[in-house]
Amino acid sequence: MNLKSLLGLNCDEAATACSKAQYKETSLREKLKLRLHLFFCKPCKEYSKKNQKLSLLIKKAKIQTCSEVEKEAYRQRMNNAGSHASKR
Amino acid sequence: MAENSIDPEKWVDRYADYLFNYTIVRVNDREVANDIVSETFLAGLNSMKNFKGEATERTWLISILKRKIIDHYRRINSNKGQAEVKMNFPDSENEGEWLEEKVLDPSHRNAEDQMENQELGLAILKCMEQLNEKQARIFKMKTIEGLDTETICNELNISPSNLWVIIHRARTTLAQCLEKNWF
Numbered sequence: 001m002n003l004k005s006l007l008g009l010n011c012d013e014a015a016t017a018c019s020k021a022q023y024k025e026t027s028l029r030e031k032l033k034l035r036l037h038l039f040f041c042k043p044c045k046e047y048s049k050k051n052q053k054l055s056l057l058i059k060k061a062k063i064q065t066c067s068e069v070e071k072e073a074y075r076q077r078m079n080n081a082g083s084h085a086s087k088r
Numbered sequence: 089m090a091e092n093s094i095d096p097e098k099w100v101d102r103y104a105d106y107l108f109n110y111t112i113v114r115v116n117d118r119e120v121a122n123d124i125v126s127e128t129f130l131a132g133l134n135s136m137k138n139f140k141g142e143a144t145e146r147t148w149l150i151s152i153l154k155r156k157i158i159d160h161y162r163r164i165n166s167n168k169g170q171a172e173v174k175m176n177f178p179d180s181e182n183e184g185e186w187l188e189e190k191v192l193d194p195s196h197r198n199a200e201d202q203m204e205n206q207e208l209g210l211a212i213l214k215c216m217e218q219l220n221e222k223q224a225r226i227f228k229m230k231t232i233e234g235l236d237t238e239t240i241c242n243e244l245n246i247s248p249s250n251l252w253v254i255i256h257r258a259r260t261t262l263a264q265c266l267e268k269n270w271f
Contacts, residue, residue, distance in 0.1 A: 015251045019259060023230065025237065050263045053271055061209035063232050064106040064112045066122070074100045074126045081130050 008033035016043045022055045092141045094148075096133055101221070103146055105228075106213045107153055113206050114157055124160055128153045146214075208270060213263035219258050224249060228259040 019035040020026045022046060026034065038045045066074075107128060111121040131152050139148055216224050226244065228234045231250075237248055246254075263271075 013258050014214050016249070019252055019256045022259070023237075028262070047260075048255045050260055050267070054259055054263045054266065057185055057208060057266065057270055058212060058231060058259040061212055063212060064109055065213075065228060065232055066125070070108075070122055071100050071104050073122070074104060077126045078096065078100070078133060081133055084267055 009084065011041065011044055013035075014038070014041065018044070018048045018051055022051055065087045092144050094136060094139045094141075094145055096129075098178050099132065099145070100130055102217060103149055105199070105216070106146065106210065107149060109209055109213055110150065110153060111157060113209075115160060120160065124153065125205045127203065129155050131156070160199040211266060211270060212262070218261055218265055223254055223261070226254050227262075230255060 014034060014037045017026055017030045017037075020030065021034065038048055093148065104125065107125045111124050115121050115124065134151055135152075137144075143151075146170060151269055164219070179194060218225060226240060226246075229240050230237070240246075241248055241251055
């Protein structure tokens, strides 16, 4: 066991906690442990910064995607067209 | 063999979100956007022989999509008869007849921002194509559709810790992909 994991989290666990934090799904306990880990671990701190930036960009972009149902409708239309194509 | 190959079976999985997002910000109506995207795929199917492999599949599909969007606007304009543009040019004596004309259109101020955000959205969707199918699906459910962890785990039959590992990998890939232009 190294020093970092003695502090509460190892780097893998910190990465998971960091991702959870992007979706506001960390418990208070996890939050504190993560803070502590980030204080001592520079690479994880860097990663955490990038992760936050990514969240910000995603929020800003207001992406709209189509649902599985809509995609299925596209596939259906393509299949129908494919089977009629030979008759045209 | 051509540099870029074409594979219509994968089009919906690979490009539907990208094309949809491109369209919805331009037509602002879900149903219309769906129509235009599926027409684009159909037109792609019908003119596959014209695909020279010089551009990527996506670029090629987008060029079809752009024409479909223009067609859409032509159609709704001809339905109305003539497209009408009314303009009152303000002069020094008369600064426009209507109060509205004296007020700056607030949407102008945001136009640049909006354009940048659209570009950003497309960049993110393009980067998402680097994820494998499972990562992309889970990332999309969690981040864009905003589903909660439990729902996703139940639907896909995975454990929460499994989900978080996948999310972590997806986010790492995306951050790397976007880093050059957007960080």
